[in-house]
Amino acid sequence: MNPIADIESLDFEGHGVAHVGGKAIFIDGALPFEQVVYSSYRKKPTFENAQAISILRESFMRVKPRCQHFGVCGGCSMQHVDASAQVAIKQRVLEDNLSHIGRVKSQRILSPIHGPTWGYRHRARLSARHVAKKGTVLVGFHEKRSSFIADMQRCEILPARISALLLPLRALIMQLSIRERMPQVELAIGDKVDVLVFRIMEPLNGDDEALLRQFADQHGVQIWLQPKGPDTAYPFYPLDAPALTYSLPEFNVVMPYRPTEFTQVNPHINRVLVQRALDLLDPQPGERIADLFCGLGNFTLPIARRGATVLGMEGSEGLVQRARENARFNGLADRTEFRVANLFEVTPESFAALGSFDKLLIDPPRDGAMELCKSIDADNAPSRIVYVSCNPATLARDANVLVNTKGYTMKAAGVVNMFPHTAHVESIAWFEREALAD
Helix, strand or coil, X not given: CCCEEECCEECCCCCEEEEECCEEEEEECCCCCCEEEEEEEEECCCEEEEEEEEEEECCCCECCCCCXXXXXXXXXXXXXXXXXXXXXXXXXXXXXXHHHCCCCCCCCECCCECCCCCCCCCEEEEEEEEEHHHCEEEEECEECCCCCECCCCCCCCCCHHHHCCHHXXXXXXXXXXXXXXXXXXXXEECCCCEEEEEECCCCCCHHHHHHHHHHHXXXXXXXXXECCCHHHCEEEECCCCCCCEEEEHHHXXXXXXXXXXXXXXXXXXXXXXXXXXXXXXXXXXXCEEEEECCCCCCCHHHHHHCCCEEEEEECCHHHHHHHHHHHHHCCXXXXXXXXXXXXXXXXXXXXXXXXXXXXXXXXXXXXCCHHHHHHCCCCCCCCEEEEEECXXXXXXXXXXXXXXXXXXXXXXXXXXXXXXXXCCCEEEEEEEEHHHCC
């Protein structure tokens, strides 16, 4: 007989947390205030991972998942949670991390940034696999805790027109001579064009090329081919398609990009996030500001548009080159400079060599910006730092350094629901030098 548990809370990955016999049980598909029957799939001395088999008492947060593949597909983990409750849960995760990991408390909690919860995903990497036993090709996300690809007919977090391509894509790849050697289709949805990047591990033959052209014409997409790494991707058909771009209309900025380059998956939320970051940073004409981990200039160019001079730094040479091109494209080259730098290895000496900055914007990957935060000293400390984070644990760790070692005050922090229906927590925080605080 399977055990029963009362769910106390959610962990940072969206699992229900219970305690049974003194052991923590992390239960997929369970919500706070519920009583569930569960089955463990991983047992350790101090904890277990489990799956909810049935719900004996439902939470007020529970809703019916919209997607028919929820629970099998690993793309979403929280479709069973009311959308507003998802945001509240993420806010709690942020506050708990700041308190317990960072030993800091924000003076003000910002209202959450949230937007469309369906059809929001404009970037995705779909796996493709020919399954001989099923006589078909599967295209989609992986199943939960599995290397198998979910048998998906549609996807509710992709725009409807892209979701509608899943079955035609399966039929297309099934017809190709290299169906065993095409493991991935990457999606990049721009302002004026939808791009599909096919990862090809063998050359196409003439029949394959004809099928791809026919597919592109029929569905109104542009197809790129990627024979090796992301840098090898090139446009295949049609060659006269509009450029792939996203826009930040509030700042009169248009960003061209390659489909394999990093951009935010949710353009609606990205626009609001950039606006909030700029409101908090408050760049002024004549200020010198650094945008660290700048990517292709998502924040750099709006800062420059406000009149400040901006140094953008990024570890990827390709992205730095793209940022320079985007600055020229938007008429902002005279207010921007971009450099390639490994910001995970910054030292007090290398940071001081950059000169003084009035303000910093930091937007690191999940590993955070610990070495950078440690490199700020009293002689070169900017008056204000805005930190955009995709991992509340590393934000909290870095906030500890800024507040408890470097003399900053955390003025405000809040969550950004960039990835609805997942446990991913994006957030933003504003730090001010204590001596200059209001």
